[in-house]
Amino acid sequence: MNLLRSFSALALIAVLLFGVSCNEKKPAKPAKNSAKTEQSASQPMSIRYVDEDSIMSNYILAKEINEAMLRKQNQYDAASQQRGNELNKFANSMQQKYKNNGYLTEESFNADQAKLQKMQTDAENYLGGMQQRMQNELAQSQAQLLDSIDNYMKIYAKEKGYDMVIRKSATLYVDERFDVTDEVIEGLNKRYNKVSEK
Numbered sequence: 672m673n674l675l676r677s678f679s680a681l682a683l684i685a686v687l688l689f690g691v692s693c694n695e696k697k698p699a700k701p702a703k704n705s706a707k708t709e710q711s712a713s714q715p716m717s718i719r720y721v722d723e724d725s726i727m728s729n730y731i732l733a734k735e736i737n738e739a740m741l742r743k744q745n746q747y748d749a750a751s752q753q754r755g756n757e758l759n760k761f762a763n764s765m766q767q768k769y770k771n772n773g774y775l776t777e778e779s780f781n782a783d784q785a786k787l788q789k790m791q792t793d794a795e796n797y798l799g800g801m802q803q804r805m806q807n808e809l810a811q812s813q814a815q816l817l818d819s820i821d822n823y824m825k826i827y828a829k830e831k832g833y834d835m836v837i838r839k840s841a842t843l844y845v846d847e848r849f850d851v852t853d854e855v856i857e858g859l860n861k862r863y864n865k866v867s868e869k
Contacts, residue, residue: 716834719851723838729856732819732863736812743805750801754794761787823859827851 727733765783767773774780828836831851839845839852 717832718835718837719828719831719833719849720837720839720842720845721855722850722852723840725852726820726856726859730820730859730863732859733816736816739812740805740809743808747798747801747805751798754798758787758790758794761790819863820859823862824855827855827858 761783765787768783769780774783824836828834836851836855837845839850
């Protein structure tokens with residue numbers, strides 16, 4: 672399993688979720704005055720959009736998570752290659768020993784076969800554990816990323832007086848005048864730098 676692909680898929684899910692969470696409706700408050708309710712319903716909504724691909728490419732936290740996952744994937748690939756080489760080397764030495772009549776007893780051959788099987792089992796367990804730890808770290812990182820974006824979008828929309836911030840990919844057409852992606856990326860990065868400097 673390629674964790675880079677998993678990260679990309681989870682990153683997309685995170686962005687889709689933060690887009691949806693920004694659009695969640697708040698529970699309706701009971702109308703105190705029907706005239707006031709009609710007036711507010713007739714007022715135009717203030718809507719903006721963000722390009723989620725740009726956020727994932729330019730938000731420092733998203734880039735750091737992606738780089739960390741790439742490092743982990745490289746470590747996993749190197750460990751997998753090393754274990755594979757060790758297994759091949761031992762299997763080849765067994766084969767050569769067998770061809771050269773190096774096994775004097777059936778017990779010594781069976782002992783080497785058992786050793787090879789144990790090496791295979793150990794390698795599978797080691798790599799399986801490593802992969803599980805990577806998946807857990809990826810899930811935690813994704814939760815952190817989603818939480819960071821979701822929290823900032825709520826603050827940002829409220830400060831700017833926007834009723835809704837939607838994902839560009841969720842629209843068929845939207846005028847570029849309503850694109851706030853750069854502002855959001857700048858705000859996310861400033862907020863993230865402040866947190867990481869503490």
